[in-house]
Amino acid sequence: xxxxxxSARACKHKPMSNPTLTINTDTIVANWQALGALSGGAxxxxxxxxxxxxxxxxxxxxxxxxxxxxxxxxxALASEGAELRAVLGPAAEINIFSGHMQGDTDxxxxxxxxxxxxxxxxxxxxxxxxxxxPFGIQIDTGMGRLGMQPLDWLALNHEQLRPSLVMSHxxxxxxxxxxMNAQQLSxxxxxxxxxxxxxxxxxxGGILLGPDYHFDLTRPGIGLYGGLPFEGGRPVVELSLxxxxxxxxxxxxxxxxxxxxxxxxxxxxxxxxAGYADGLLRSLSNSGQLFAAGTACPIVxxxxxxxxxxxxxxxxxAPDTLEILCEQQNIDQLATLGGTIGYExxxxxxxxxxxxxxxx
Ligand SMILES: *Cc1c(COP(=O)(O)O)cnc(C)c1O
Numbered sequence: 001x002x003x004x005x006x007s008a009r010a011c012k013h014k015p016m017s018n019p020t021l022t023i024n025t026d027t028i029v030a031n032w033q034a035l036g037a038l039s040g041g042a043x044x045x046x047x048x049x050x051x052x053x054x055x056x057x058x059x060x061x062x063x064x065x066x067x068x069x070x071x072x073x074x075x076a077l078a079s080e081g082a083e084l085r086a087v088l089g090p091a092a093e094i095n096i097f098s099g100h101m102q103g104d105t106d107x108x109x110x111x112x113x114x115x116x117x118x119x120x121x122x123x124x125x126x127x128x129x130x131x132x133x134p135f136g137i138q139i140d141t142g143m144g145r146l147g148m149q150p151l152d153w154l155a156l157n158h159e160q161l162r163p164s165l166v167m168s169h170x171x172x173x174x175x176x177x178x179x180m181n182a183q184q185l186s187x188x189x190x191x192x193x194x195x196x197x198x199x200x201x202x203x204x205g206g207i208l209l210g211p212d213y214h215f216d217l218t219r220p221g222i223g224l225y226g227g228l229p230f231e232g233g234r235p236v237v238e239l240s241l242x243x244x245x246x247x248x249x250x251x252x253x254x255x256x257x258x259x260x261x262x263x264x265x266x267x268x269x270x271x272x273x274a275g276y277a278d279g280l281l282r283s284l285s286n287s288g289q290l291f292a293a294g295t296a297c298p299i300v301x302x303x304x305x306x307x308x309x310x311x312x313x314x315x316x317x318a319p320d321t322l323e324i325l326c327e328q329q330n331i332d333q334l335a336t337l338g339g340t341i342g343y344e345x346x347x348x349x350x351x352x353x354x355x356x357x358x359x360x
Contacts, residue, residue: 017321019274021353022238023056025064026360031224031233032065038207039214048203048221049084050076050097055279055349056225056237059087060357065224066092074219078104078113085111095136095165097146100126109133114164120152136165141187142180143171150191158195165217166197173205173213174229181209205229227342228332237346239325239353241272241290244307246318255309256301260286265313269300272308272322279348280308280324281338288337290322291329297322 036045047070053061058080062073066088073088074095075081081094088094093114099122100108100115108115109129116136117123126135140147147168168188172178188201199215204223206213208230223230226237249255249263263269272290276282285302290310301309310322325331331342338345 017242018354019239019241019278019352020356021056021349022240022356022358023060024236024360025060025357027226027234027236028056028061028224029064029068031226031230031236032068032070032220034232035204035207035218035220035223035230039211039218042216043214044072044217046070046072046074046095046200046217046219047224048074048219050074050080050221051347052080054221054225054343054346056346057355057357058084060355062087072217074221078107078111078115081113082107082111085113093164097138099138100135105129116165116167117163118147120148120156123156131162134164136167137161137163139166139168139188139191141168141184141191143169143184145169145171150187153191163197165200166192166195167200167217167219169203170201170206170209170213173203173209176209181206181213185213222343222346225346226331227346235325235327235330237325237331237349238323239349240321240323241274241308242321243270243319244273246270246312254301256285257304258302261301261309267311267313268315268318270297270310270312270319270322272310273306274324274352275304275306275308277305278350278352279345281340281345281348283338283340284308284334288324288334289329290324291326292319292322294328296328 047065049058049062052058072093075084076097078096081096084094096113096115099118114134116138117126118138138147139153170184172180192199200217200219201215202213202218204220207218223233226233226235247269249267249269251263251265253263255261255269274280282303284299288299289296292315297310297312299308300311331345335342335345
Protein backbone atom coordinates (compact mmCIF):
# COMPACT_ATOMS: atom_id res chain seq x y z
CA UNK A 1 0.00 0.00 0.00
CA UNK A 2 1.25 3.47 -0.67
CA UNK A 3 0.47 6.23 1.73
CA UNK A 4 -1.14 9.19 0.05
CA UNK A 5 0.88 12.30 0.66
CA UNK A 6 -0.89 15.17 2.44
CA SER A 7 -1.39 17.17 -0.75
CA ALA A 8 -3.12 14.20 -2.38
CA ARG A 9 -5.43 13.83 0.57
CA ALA A 10 -6.22 17.52 0.37
CA CYS A 11 -7.69 16.85 -3.10
CA LYS A 12 -10.88 15.69 -1.40
CA HIS A 13 -11.56 19.29 -0.56
CA LYS A 14 -9.98 20.82 -3.64
CA PRO A 15 -11.30 18.93 -6.65
CA MET A 16 -9.55 21.34 -9.08
CA SER A 17 -6.15 20.51 -7.62
CA ASN A 18 -3.23 20.20 -10.04
CA PRO A 19 -1.49 17.03 -11.04
CA THR A 20 1.46 16.80 -8.64
CA LEU A 21 4.93 15.51 -9.38
CA THR A 22 6.74 14.78 -6.13
CA ILE A 23 10.54 14.66 -6.37
CA ASN A 24 12.58 13.31 -3.49
CA THR A 25 15.91 15.15 -3.63
CA ASP A 26 17.35 13.15 -0.72
CA THR A 27 16.87 9.99 -2.78
CA ILE A 28 18.72 11.63 -5.68
CA VAL A 29 21.61 12.27 -3.30
CA ALA A 30 21.44 8.68 -1.99
CA ASN A 31 21.58 7.36 -5.58
CA TRP A 32 24.52 9.67 -6.35
CA GLN A 33 26.37 8.38 -3.29
CA ALA A 34 25.55 4.74 -4.14
CA LEU A 35 26.97 5.21 -7.64
CA GLY A 36 30.03 6.90 -6.14
CA ALA A 37 30.55 3.98 -3.77
CA LEU A 38 30.69 1.63 -6.78
CA SER A 39 33.85 3.30 -8.02
CA GLY A 40 35.66 3.98 -4.76
CA GLY A 41 37.32 6.99 -3.21
CA ALA A 42 39.93 7.83 -5.85
CA UNK A 43 37.30 8.38 -8.54
CA UNK A 44 35.28 11.58 -8.64
CA UNK A 45 31.53 11.24 -9.29
CA UNK A 46 30.06 13.99 -11.43
CA UNK A 47 26.38 14.72 -11.93
CA UNK A 48 24.64 15.02 -15.30
CA UNK A 49 21.79 17.53 -15.02
CA UNK A 50 21.09 18.25 -18.71
CA UNK A 51 17.52 18.68 -19.96
CA UNK A 52 16.40 20.35 -16.72
CA UNK A 53 17.84 17.49 -14.65
CA UNK A 54 16.03 14.92 -16.80
CA UNK A 55 12.80 16.88 -16.43
CA UNK A 56 12.87 17.09 -12.63
CA UNK A 57 13.99 20.72 -12.25
CA UNK A 58 17.66 21.65 -12.50
CA UNK A 59 17.54 24.31 -9.76
CA UNK A 60 16.43 22.23 -6.77
CA UNK A 61 18.18 19.06 -8.01
CA UNK A 62 21.60 20.61 -8.67
CA UNK A 63 21.50 22.68 -5.50
CA UNK A 64 20.76 19.62 -3.38
CA UNK A 65 23.56 17.63 -5.06
CA UNK A 66 26.01 20.50 -4.54
CA UNK A 67 25.08 20.64 -0.85
CA UNK A 68 25.86 16.93 -0.65
CA UNK A 69 29.32 17.50 -2.13
CA UNK A 70 28.92 17.27 -5.90
CA UNK A 71 31.22 19.78 -7.55
CA UNK A 72 31.35 18.75 -11.18
CA UNK A 73 28.21 19.07 -13.30
CA UNK A 74 27.43 18.30 -16.94
CA UNK A 75 24.79 19.80 -19.22
CA ALA A 76 24.25 19.56 -22.96
CA LEU A 77 24.09 23.24 -23.94
CA ALA A 78 25.80 26.49 -23.00
CA SER A 79 22.39 28.02 -22.28
CA GLU A 80 21.75 25.25 -19.74
CA GLY A 81 25.18 25.96 -18.26
CA ALA A 82 24.32 29.64 -17.81
CA GLU A 83 21.13 28.72 -15.98
CA LEU A 84 23.03 26.24 -13.82
CA ARG A 85 25.70 28.81 -12.93
CA ALA A 86 22.98 31.09 -11.52
CA VAL A 87 21.82 28.20 -9.33
CA LEU A 88 25.23 26.98 -8.13
CA GLY A 89 27.33 30.10 -7.79
CA PRO A 90 30.97 30.46 -8.81
CA ALA A 91 32.58 27.37 -7.22
CA ALA A 92 31.10 24.47 -9.22
CA GLU A 93 32.66 23.27 -12.45
CA ILE A 94 30.10 23.23 -15.24
CA ASN A 95 30.95 21.18 -18.35
CA ILE A 96 29.12 21.55 -21.67
CA PHE A 97 28.82 18.36 -23.75
CA SER A 98 28.05 20.16 -27.03
CA GLY A 99 31.37 21.96 -26.73
CA HIS A 100 32.02 25.45 -28.01
CA MET A 101 29.50 26.13 -30.75
CA GLN A 102 29.31 29.24 -32.87
CA GLY A 103 27.63 31.96 -30.82
CA ASP A 104 28.48 30.36 -27.45
CA THR A 105 31.60 32.41 -26.66
CA ASP A 106 29.79 35.09 -24.72
CA UNK A 107 27.91 32.62 -22.48
CA UNK A 108 31.03 30.50 -21.92
CA UNK A 109 33.04 33.52 -20.91
CA UNK A 110 30.43 35.28 -18.80
CA UNK A 111 29.37 32.20 -16.86
CA UNK A 112 32.81 30.53 -16.68
CA UNK A 113 31.62 27.35 -18.41
CA UNK A 114 33.96 24.54 -19.43
CA UNK A 115 33.10 23.29 -22.91
CA UNK A 116 33.96 19.71 -23.87
CA UNK A 117 35.34 20.32 -27.37
CA UNK A 118 34.31 17.90 -30.10
CA UNK A 119 36.35 18.89 -33.17
CA UNK A 120 39.48 20.78 -34.26
CA UNK A 121 37.14 23.61 -35.36
CA UNK A 122 35.76 23.90 -31.84
CA UNK A 123 39.29 23.85 -30.43
CA UNK A 124 40.33 26.73 -32.71
CA UNK A 125 37.22 28.70 -31.82
CA UNK A 126 37.86 28.13 -28.14
CA UNK A 127 41.52 29.06 -28.30
CA UNK A 128 40.52 32.44 -29.72
CA UNK A 129 39.30 33.20 -26.19
CA UNK A 130 42.88 32.96 -24.97
CA UNK A 131 44.91 30.15 -23.51
CA UNK A 132 43.59 30.42 -19.97
CA UNK A 133 39.99 29.53 -20.48
CA PRO A 134 39.52 25.85 -19.47
CA PHE A 135 38.15 23.17 -21.76
CA GLY A 136 37.81 19.42 -22.05
CA ILE A 137 37.91 17.22 -25.14
CA GLN A 138 35.60 14.41 -26.15
CA ILE A 139 37.01 11.71 -28.42
CA ASP A 140 34.70 9.52 -30.49
CA THR A 141 35.81 5.96 -29.72
CA GLY A 142 33.04 4.37 -31.79
CA MET A 143 29.68 5.79 -30.83
CA GLY A 144 29.62 7.76 -34.06
CA ARG A 145 27.73 10.67 -32.59
CA LEU A 146 29.83 13.38 -31.02
CA GLY A 147 33.51 13.90 -30.40
CA MET A 148 36.83 14.36 -32.10
CA GLN A 149 37.88 11.68 -34.57
CA PRO A 150 40.91 9.64 -33.39
CA LEU A 151 43.11 10.91 -36.23
CA ASP A 152 42.33 14.54 -35.38
CA TRP A 153 43.05 13.78 -31.72
CA LEU A 154 46.42 12.19 -32.52
CA ALA A 155 47.36 15.17 -34.68
CA LEU A 156 47.03 17.63 -31.77
CA ASN A 157 50.14 18.95 -30.10
CA HIS A 158 49.95 17.13 -26.78
CA GLU A 159 53.01 18.98 -25.44
CA GLN A 160 50.99 22.17 -25.28
CA LEU A 161 47.38 21.07 -24.98
CA ARG A 162 46.04 21.53 -21.45
CA PRO A 163 42.55 20.00 -21.35
CA SER A 164 41.01 19.75 -17.89
CA LEU A 165 39.30 16.51 -18.96
CA VAL A 166 39.47 13.99 -21.80
CA MET A 167 36.35 11.89 -22.18
CA SER A 168 34.48 9.51 -24.43
CA HIS A 169 31.01 7.94 -24.32
CA UNK A 170 29.97 4.28 -24.53
CA UNK A 171 27.34 3.22 -27.05
CA UNK A 172 26.21 -0.08 -25.47
CA UNK A 173 26.96 0.22 -21.75
CA UNK A 174 23.46 -0.90 -20.77
CA UNK A 175 24.34 -4.32 -22.26
CA UNK A 176 27.26 -5.55 -20.11
CA UNK A 177 28.10 -8.43 -22.47
CA UNK A 178 28.17 -6.33 -25.62
CA UNK A 179 31.64 -6.55 -27.25
CA MET A 180 31.44 -2.83 -28.09
CA ASN A 181 32.19 -1.99 -24.43
CA ALA A 182 35.61 -3.65 -24.38
CA GLN A 183 36.36 -2.32 -27.84
CA GLN A 184 35.67 1.30 -26.91
CA LEU A 185 37.62 0.86 -23.68
CA SER A 186 40.64 -0.36 -25.58
CA UNK A 187 40.45 2.46 -28.14
CA UNK A 188 40.10 5.03 -25.34
CA UNK A 189 43.15 3.65 -23.54
CA UNK A 190 45.18 3.46 -26.71
CA UNK A 191 44.44 7.12 -27.46
CA UNK A 192 44.99 8.48 -23.94
CA UNK A 193 47.32 6.19 -21.92
CA UNK A 194 50.49 7.89 -20.76
CA UNK A 195 49.42 11.43 -21.64
CA UNK A 196 48.66 12.38 -18.04
CA UNK A 197 45.24 13.85 -18.70
CA UNK A 198 42.29 13.51 -16.35
CA UNK A 199 39.96 10.97 -18.02
CA UNK A 200 36.28 9.96 -18.01
CA UNK A 201 34.53 7.22 -19.96
CA UNK A 202 31.44 6.15 -18.03
CA UNK A 203 27.88 7.30 -17.61
CA UNK A 204 25.53 5.23 -15.41
CA GLY A 205 25.87 2.07 -17.51
CA GLY A 206 29.67 2.24 -17.65
CA ILE A 207 29.96 2.59 -13.87
CA LEU A 208 28.25 -0.81 -13.61
CA LEU A 209 30.80 -2.39 -15.97
CA GLY A 210 33.46 -2.29 -13.26
CA PRO A 211 36.64 -0.46 -12.26
CA ASP A 212 38.37 -0.72 -15.66
CA TYR A 213 35.77 1.72 -16.94
CA HIS A 214 35.93 4.31 -14.14
CA PHE A 215 39.16 6.27 -14.81
CA ASP A 216 39.27 9.57 -12.85
CA LEU A 217 35.69 10.80 -13.12
CA THR A 218 32.28 9.26 -13.82
CA ARG A 219 29.25 11.01 -15.33
CA PRO A 220 26.02 9.42 -14.12
CA GLY A 221 22.66 10.85 -15.16
CA ILE A 222 19.75 8.41 -15.21
CA GLY A 223 21.03 6.46 -12.22
CA LEU A 224 20.67 9.58 -10.04
CA TYR A 225 17.02 9.78 -10.99
CA GLY A 226 16.13 6.16 -10.21
CA GLY A 227 16.27 4.72 -13.73
CA LEU A 228 17.76 1.60 -15.29
CA PRO A 229 20.35 0.31 -15.89
CA PHE A 230 21.16 1.14 -12.22
CA GLU A 231 19.15 -1.59 -10.50
CA GLY A 232 20.48 -0.50 -7.12
CA GLY A 233 18.95 2.94 -7.48
CA ARG A 234 15.80 3.99 -5.66
CA PRO A 235 12.79 5.66 -7.32
CA VAL A 236 12.84 9.43 -7.06
CA VAL A 237 9.48 10.57 -8.46
CA GLU A 238 5.81 10.06 -7.71
CA LEU A 239 3.10 11.39 -9.95
CA SER A 240 -0.40 11.80 -8.63
CA LEU A 241 -3.23 12.86 -10.94
CA UNK A 242 -6.61 14.25 -9.91
CA UNK A 243 -9.82 12.59 -11.09
CA UNK A 244 -11.95 15.17 -12.93
CA UNK A 245 -15.07 13.04 -13.09
CA UNK A 246 -16.35 9.47 -12.94
CA UNK A 247 -18.87 8.20 -15.46
CA UNK A 248 -21.17 5.20 -15.34
CA UNK A 249 -21.22 3.23 -18.58
CA UNK A 250 -23.70 0.66 -19.83
CA UNK A 251 -22.67 -2.45 -21.76
CA UNK A 252 -21.88 -1.42 -25.33
CA UNK A 253 -20.89 2.18 -24.45
CA UNK A 254 -17.55 3.29 -25.90
CA UNK A 255 -14.74 5.47 -24.51
CA UNK A 256 -12.53 8.10 -26.10
CA UNK A 257 -11.30 9.05 -29.58
CA UNK A 258 -11.84 6.39 -32.20
CA UNK A 259 -14.14 4.32 -29.95
CA UNK A 260 -11.21 1.99 -29.26
CA UNK A 261 -12.69 0.60 -26.03
CA UNK A 262 -16.19 -0.77 -25.47
CA UNK A 263 -17.69 -1.64 -22.10
CA UNK A 264 -18.68 -5.32 -21.96
CA UNK A 265 -20.42 -4.92 -18.62
CA UNK A 266 -21.55 -1.96 -16.59
CA UNK A 267 -18.43 0.08 -15.85
CA UNK A 268 -17.15 3.12 -13.96
CA UNK A 269 -14.65 5.19 -15.89
CA UNK A 270 -12.53 7.86 -14.16
CA UNK A 271 -11.29 10.74 -16.30
CA UNK A 272 -7.84 12.02 -15.24
CA UNK A 273 -6.51 15.53 -15.79
CA ALA A 274 -3.29 14.77 -17.69
CA GLY A 275 -2.47 13.42 -21.12
CA TYR A 276 0.19 13.12 -23.77
CA ALA A 277 0.90 16.86 -23.59
CA ASP A 278 2.13 16.07 -20.08
CA GLY A 279 4.39 13.24 -21.21
CA LEU A 280 1.92 10.42 -20.60
CA LEU A 281 2.55 8.80 -23.91
CA ARG A 282 -0.24 8.08 -26.39
CA SER A 283 1.26 4.61 -26.75
CA LEU A 284 -0.13 3.89 -23.25
CA SER A 285 -3.63 3.85 -24.81
CA ASN A 286 -5.43 0.63 -23.80
CA SER A 287 -2.15 -0.69 -22.33
CA GLY A 288 -0.97 1.43 -19.39
CA GLN A 289 -2.24 1.40 -15.84
CA LEU A 290 -2.67 3.75 -12.90
CA PHE A 291 -3.03 2.89 -9.21
CA ALA A 292 -5.61 3.74 -6.57
CA ALA A 293 -3.87 3.32 -3.22
CA GLY A 294 -2.00 0.32 -4.61
CA THR A 295 -4.77 -1.23 -6.72
CA ALA A 296 -4.08 -1.36 -10.46
CA CYS A 297 -6.62 0.33 -12.75
CA PRO A 298 -6.20 -0.09 -16.52
CA ILE A 299 -6.15 2.78 -18.99
CA VAL A 300 -9.07 2.25 -21.37
CA UNK A 301 -9.46 4.02 -24.70
CA UNK A 302 -6.93 6.41 -26.16
CA UNK A 303 -4.75 8.74 -24.15
CA UNK A 304 -5.66 12.23 -25.38
CA UNK A 305 -3.80 15.53 -25.06
CA UNK A 306 -5.04 16.53 -21.61
CA UNK A 307 -7.08 13.55 -20.40
CA UNK A 308 -6.80 9.84 -19.69
CA UNK A 309 -9.69 7.44 -19.07
CA UNK A 310 -9.23 4.69 -16.50
CA UNK A 311 -11.45 1.74 -15.57
CA UNK A 312 -12.18 1.98 -11.83
CA UNK A 313 -15.21 -0.37 -11.82
CA UNK A 314 -13.53 -2.75 -9.36
CA UNK A 315 -12.74 -0.14 -6.67
CA UNK A 316 -14.85 0.04 -3.52
CA UNK A 317 -14.62 3.84 -3.31
CA ALA A 318 -14.48 6.49 -5.99
CA PRO A 319 -10.86 7.78 -5.99
CA ASP A 320 -10.01 11.50 -5.83
CA THR A 321 -6.61 10.90 -7.36
CA LEU A 322 -4.83 8.10 -9.18
CA GLU A 323 -1.08 7.54 -9.20
CA ILE A 324 0.84 6.74 -12.37
CA LEU A 325 4.34 6.81 -10.86
CA CYS A 326 4.33 5.27 -7.38
CA GLU A 327 5.60 2.36 -5.32
CA GLN A 328 3.83 -0.11 -7.64
CA GLN A 329 5.04 1.45 -10.90
CA ASN A 330 8.42 3.09 -11.50
CA ILE A 331 9.58 4.98 -14.59
CA ASP A 332 10.95 1.87 -16.29
CA GLN A 333 7.81 -0.20 -15.70
CA LEU A 334 5.69 2.61 -17.14
CA ALA A 335 8.16 2.95 -20.02
CA THR A 336 7.85 -0.75 -20.86
CA LEU A 337 4.05 -0.45 -21.08
CA GLY A 338 4.47 2.57 -23.38
CA GLY A 339 7.16 1.02 -25.57
CA THR A 340 10.00 3.34 -24.52
CA ILE A 341 12.72 3.80 -21.87
CA GLY A 342 12.73 5.46 -18.45
CA TYR A 343 14.84 8.35 -19.80
CA GLU A 344 12.04 9.36 -22.17
CA UNK A 345 9.35 9.06 -19.49
CA UNK A 346 11.27 11.45 -17.23
CA UNK A 347 12.29 14.00 -19.83
CA UNK A 348 8.76 14.12 -21.26
CA UNK A 349 7.14 15.08 -17.95
CA UNK A 350 5.63 18.40 -18.94
CA UNK A 351 5.60 21.87 -17.40
CA UNK A 352 1.98 21.61 -16.26
CA UNK A 353 2.72 19.50 -13.22
CA UNK A 354 3.17 21.20 -9.90
CA UNK A 355 6.64 20.05 -8.87
CA UNK A 356 6.87 19.40 -5.17
CA UNK A 357 10.32 18.77 -3.70
CA UNK A 358 10.56 16.73 -0.61
CA UNK A 359 13.38 15.41 1.48
CA UNK A 360 13.31 11.98 3.10
C1 LIG B 1 23.58 12.04 -21.08
C2 LIG B 1 25.02 11.73 -20.98
C3 LIG B 1 25.54 11.13 -19.82
C4 LIG B 1 24.65 10.56 -18.73
O1 LIG B 1 24.13 9.34 -19.19
P1 LIG B 1 23.21 8.38 -18.31
O2 LIG B 1 23.02 7.19 -19.14
O3 LIG B 1 21.94 9.14 -18.09
O4 LIG B 1 23.92 8.12 -17.04
C5 LIG B 1 26.92 11.01 -19.71
N1 LIG B 1 27.74 11.39 -20.72
C6 LIG B 1 27.28 11.94 -21.86
C7 LIG B 1 28.21 12.33 -22.93
C8 LIG B 1 25.90 12.11 -22.04
O5 LIG B 1 25.44 12.63 -23.19
